[in-house]
Amino acid sequence: MALIVRSSAIHAAGCYTTTRIGRGRRIAEYTGPRISKDEADEMYQDAPLTYLFGLGNGDLVIDGHCTAMFINHSCEPNCETEVVRGRVWIKAIKEIAAGTEITYDYHLYDGDDDEQICNCGTAKCKGTMFSVDEVKKRKKARKSD
Incomplete structure (x- = not known):
């Protein structure tokens, strides 16, 4: 495939x-790297696009790469x-x-x-x-x- x-x-x-x-x-x-939702919010605060995937209750996310x-x-x-x-x-x-x-x-x-x-x-x-x-x-x- x-x-x-x-x-x-x-x-x-x-x-x-x-x-x-x-x-x-x-x-x-x-x-991708696993980061906290708070880290992701700070990193991508002004970004028009993100490639984040929430895990569990969303406190941890994968920063897609x-x-x-x-x-x-x-x-x-x-x-x-x-x-x-x-x-x-x-x-x-x-x-x-x-x-x-x-x-x-x-x-x-x-x-x-x-x-x-x-x-x-x-x-x-x-x-x-x-x-x-x-x-x-x-x-x-x-x-x-």
């Missing part, structure tokens, strides 16, 4: 497969993340044809003020990259304001 990074209609650059990938296959590992950092969010993904013994894998949840962009649902939950608008363009787009729980939490907070 080979992955390439090229232009994406979802967001700037995306990760694509050049070969067919079978359902259940691990595609890539999300790697790998091919997997180019895998974009989609509300109708072809992959999901799987944490195995502290390692984060991107795994196919369906068969993926050669030439297809690899995607997974980010399920963001960090509570930052930014809206994290989704640009996946799928028929089931929920309009945000936030998790369902985060969306509910934000709606509840707006109602109590």
